[in-house]
Amino acid sequence: MLEVRGLTLKYGQSQILYDVDLTAEAGRVTAVMGTNGVGKTSLLKAISGRHPYDRGTITLNGRELVHASAHAAAKAGVAYVPQGREIFPLLSVTENLESGFACLGRAERGVPERIYELFPVLKEMAGRRGGDLSGGQQQQLAIARALITRPKVLLLDEPTEGIQPNIIKQIGHVIAQLRDEGEMAVVLVEQFFDFAYELADHFVAIRRGAVEMNEPRAEVDRERLLACVTI
């Protein structure tokens, strides 16, 4: 379980996150929602050790990630799929997957067959350059690369952005499968409301850098959530 408590984050003098609390349990999808610029990506960057935070704590299965570096966070079990995917365009699909090995010990450095079961297209395109894949295929590659580390928490930053509906469906199906396996907590930052609404078990809405709504699916009112993340 990932627990974020009282997280405060600044860029220079400008404060972006105010006292943010978030809990993401294994076997659940936790959606983080909000309009442009409210601080969703910044929250994921703090959790994944890519940006320092000023106050608060981040714990994973009871162990605090003390201002972890990206490498330390990855080693501890946090995987981050960034907005825009950050595929290496000149490396092959296989080489892109292998770039996920960096935080693993020698004995663990292999691409599990499970990755290709989830994303068969990556096997078909193993030798193709990352930059030659479609946006949807690149997104699948980025998620697969994150899964190579066998994470305890998977952070997804807008996985549907700029992607065709049929691939969005496939990605939703994979996220649901990963959730149902029950080993991993999934934190989904998403502006495609219906995608997040259908998939998530818990909703955290952020407005102006603070949590405005933090509710399980059973208690959430669709219209109130929609208003919270669009106005």
Ligand SMILES: Nc1ncnc2c1ncn2[C@@H]1O[C@H](COP(=O)(O)OP(=O)(O)OP(=O)(O)O)[C@@H](O)[C@H]1O
């Ligand atoms: N490196 C940075 N330096 C200074 N300000 C930044 C930096 N990165 C982001 N910001 C600002 O912090 C605020 C929050 O940005 P962030 O990317 O976390 O928001 P977001 O909710 O993910 O937005 P979007 O949905 O548009 O991706 C924005 O006002 C943004 O301009």
